[in-house]
Amino acid sequence: MTDKPPVPATMFDPWPRIPVDTTDTSPFDRILRLATFAADHWTLGPDGPFRQPATPATICRNQIREGLLHLLELGLIDIDTDRIDAAPGIPCQREQTPAP
Known part of the structure; x- marks a missing residue:
């Protein structure tokens, strides 16, 4: 895992990004497929739209919730509460959206 850069000292300072390998054989791709399956299962299941x-x-929102919850329950991702608590604010939008 890449070391995390420190959170910005003040609100609206640039938030350092961690590089993520999104190629078809990356760990990200593997968990993306798991999260997508969970989201699709909710979408097509009895509680879905x-x-x-x-x-x-x-x-x-519910598709994102299902995918994220599935990965958290499997222990594949963690919530860094120390990092959240240390941040004066967290940006809601991405600086740029890479092509899928």
Whole structure:
């Protein structure tokens, strides 16, 4: 794992990014497939929008929730609460969105 850079000292300072290998054989790709499967399972299952109508925003949020929760429950990712608590603010948008 890459060492994490320190969080910014003040709100709105640039937030250092950690490089992520997103190639088809990377660990990221492996957990992405697991998270996508969990999201798809929710989407097509009895609690999903095909059986329980929902807005597009709610569908998106629940798909993200299912994928993230699945990875957390498997212990494949962790929440760095020390880092969250140390940050004066966390950016909500990405600086740039790489092509999938």
